Amino acid sequence: TAFLDQVGELCFGAEISDVDNNLSGYMIEPVGSYDPQAEEICFTADTAGTYQLIVTAFDDCADTTIDTVEIEVQVDECIHVQIEQVTDVLQGQGTTVDIYLNGSGKELGGYDFLIQYDPTALTPTGAVLGPLPENCGWEYFQYRHGASGNCGSGCPDGLLRLVAIAETNNGAYHPGCFLDSEVGVIASIDFLVSNDRTLECMFTPVNFFWTDCADNAFSSRLGDTLWVERTVYNAAHANMTNHSYGFPGAYGIPDDCLTGLGPNKPQPIRCVDFTNGGVKIICADDIDDRGDLNLDGLAYTIADVVMFTNYFVYGTSALGEGLAIEAATAASDVNVDGLPLTVADLVYLIRVVVGDASPIPKPNPDIEYEAEIDLVGGVVTIGETGTKIGAMHLLLDGEVHPSLHANAAEMHLESHFDGMHTRVLVYNKDGKGYLEAGEVLVLDKSNVTIEEIEVGSFDGMVMAAHLNTLPTQYGLSQNYPNPFNPVTTIEFSLPVKAEYRLVIYNILGQQVESFSDEVEAGNHKLEWDAGRYASGVYFYRLSAGDFSATKKMVLLK
Numbered sequence: 001t002a003f004l005d006q007v008g009e010l011c012f013g014a015e016i017s018d019v020d021n022n023l024s025g026y027m028i029e030p031v032g033s034y035d036p037q038a039e040e041i042c043f044t045a046d047t048a049g050t051y052q053l054i055v056t057a058f059d060d061c062a063d064t065t066i067d068t069v070e071i072e073v074q075v076d077e078c079i080h081v082q083i084e085q086v087t088d089v090l091q092g093q094g095t096t097v098d099i100y101l102n103g104s105g106k107e108l109g110g111y112d113f114l115i116q117y118d119p120t121a122l123t124p125t126g127a128v129l130g131p132l133p134e135n136c137g138w139e140y141f142q143y144r145h146g147a148s149g150n151c152g153s154g155c156p157d158g159l160l161r162l163v164a165i166a167e168t169n170n171g172a173y174h175p176g177c178f179l180d181s182e183v184g185v186i187a188s189i190d191f192l193v194s195n196d197r198t199l200e201c202m203f204t205p206v207n208f209f210w211t212d213c214a215d216n217a218f219s220s221r222l223g224d225t226l227w228v229e230r231t232v233y234n235a236a237h238a239n240m241t242n243h244s245y246g247f248p249g250a251y252g253i254p255d256d257c258l259t260g261l262g263p264n265k266p267q268p269i270r271c272v273d274f275t276n277g278g279v280k281i282i283c284a285d286d287i288d289d290r291g292d293l294n295l296d297g298l299a300y301t302i303a304d305v306v307m308f309t310n311y312f313v314y315g316t317s318a319l320g321e322g323l324a325i326e327a328a329t330a331a332s333d334v335n336v337d338g339l340p341l342t343v344a345d346l347v348y349l350i351r352v353v354v355g356d357a358s359p360i361p362k363p364n365p366d367i368e369y370e371a372e373i374d375l376v377g378g379v380v381t382i383g384e385t386g387t388k389i390g391a392m393h394l395l396l397d398g399e400v401h402p403s404l405h406a407n408a409a410e411m412h413l414e415s416h417f418d419g420m421h422t423r424v425l426v427y428n429k430d431g432k433g434y435l436e437a438g439e440v441l442v443l444d445k446s447n448v449t450i451e452e453i454e455v456g457s458f459d460g461m462v463m464a465a466h467l468n469t470l471p472t473q474y475g476l477s478q479n480y481p482n483p484f485n486p487v488t489t490i491e492f493s494l495p496v497k498a499e500y501r502l503v504i505y506n507i508l509g510q511q512v513e514s515f516s517d518e519v520e521a522g523n524h525k526l527e528w529d530a531g532r533y534a535s536g537v538y539f540y541r542l543s544a545g546d547f548s549a550t551k552k553m554v555l556l557k
Contacts, residue, residue, distance in 0.1 A: 504538055
């Protein structure tokens with residue numbers, strides 16, 4: 001099947017082979033010499049008709065074979081639109097996806113596109129009018145996020161609408177051309193590619209999508225004709241058209257959109273072919289092998305461990321510059337959980353290097369562990385976790401000089417002050433030591449602020465770290481969620497050990513529930529299940545020592 005590549009040129013796929021496997025070359029007239037490695041043949045076809053190509057092939061034995069290929073070309077004046085397929089895109093980076101006009105015999109006055117994308121892999125950061133309509137002086141272009149039309153709960157999460165108009169009839173300035181017989185970019189979308197490394201090697205589609213009959217339509221120059229979908233092709237150029245389904249969907253518009261419009265009303269015309277595209281995220285192995293952070297071609301070496309350790313102490317400068325940082329980042333996801341450059345990856349890398357673990361992916365992603373971290377009086381303490389901790393990384397505000405507590409004597413400590421923050425890494429160089437519940441670090445200041453904390457298990461899993469600091473004053477927080485149905489959480493802070501009483505009232509001031517206890521200083525929370533109460537406004541009041549506070553919450557059923 002021939003497809004329009006540019007005005008006057010048609011291209012088609014071709015494969016020429018020799019049974020003796022000694023093909024040395026061939027000629028295609030009137031095209032000329034042809035590269036055997038090319039995937040398509042292009043020839044000039046300015047008008048409709050039958051075109052004859054003469055193929056002459058010869059092999060190493062000087063044998064020659066001549067054959068003739070006849071191609072019938074029909075002129076199609078309908079509109080052809082295609083979303084670009086972008087390949088080898090780096091994660092955590094931006095990329096641009098162009099929308100092409102691949103030929104049209106119509107004078108166009110505007111378009112309205114609805115584009116679907118995968119929000120877990122792509123985040124749109126902007127869109128612009130393409131150079132083709134921009135050079136013609138088209139006056140209006142706008143884009144916006146979110147679903148539109150009446151697709152209701154069936155709308156996908158990722159939708160982006162693009163609207164362009166040739167002119168807005170304001171003043172003497174008007175566009176100079178209307179894209180008939182033109183080929184080029186008519187819109188471009190900028191995407192930020194997710195840094196989730198489980199997406200590496202994935203092709204994420206960017207498709208045209210329909211929520212009503214007017215989506216993905218072109219207007220004529222005068223606005224008296226609306227051209228709508230005729231055929232939809234997927235990114236592999238396979239026909240995926242379906243004119244009998246119901247909205248929403250990616251298959252075009254149903255036939256119902258073209259019937260029942262009433263007498264003397266112009267009917268939309270099926271005369272637009274849409275081809276979808278997408279973004280192919282580069283494979284990590286195409287950048288660098290997993291475990292080879294220093295890019296020397298040898299994975300899981302002590303040099304990789306040293307570079308990884310330096311990253312936690314000195315930041316990304318330890319990984320190099322430019323593409324080297326991207327390569328090291330891709331190689332760092334040693335535990336294959338999709339999160340690069342974590343202490344969990346460092347723990348597992350060390351274990352692989354010392355022979356204590358296999359480099360084959362292993363952690364069970366369905367198991368989640370949490371680590372409760374307390375900072376009281378300059379001492380960092382780990383609460384019960386349910387698993388062994390292999391490493392911990394902290395970002396401290398200001399210059400701090402940490403030391404290991406006796407409970408962490410098997411571990412190693414690295415720290416560095418960069419002028420604003422102190423980076424601290426607690427790990428084991430031998431891949432055998434680990435942390436358990438108890439005191440870990442002793443800081444030389446009692447009023448240190450931990451701005452970031454990261455914890456990795458001994459099995460190489462990222463752990464959710466919750467930092468608890470001793471409050472300096474009483475406090476009552478807003479409940480969450482709010483509004484709620486029927487359970488909500490209420491948090492409060494006590495700077496000293498105290499008795500508290502929390503009372504819940506309805507809108508009439510009547511007590512409906514109360515909680516009381518004597519607890520240690522710290523941050524506390526409790527849940528209220530309002531399943532047996534009616535919807536409405538409620539108040540909760542905390543009393544502790546000389547402190548009291550009241551807040552409002554809403555129960556919606």
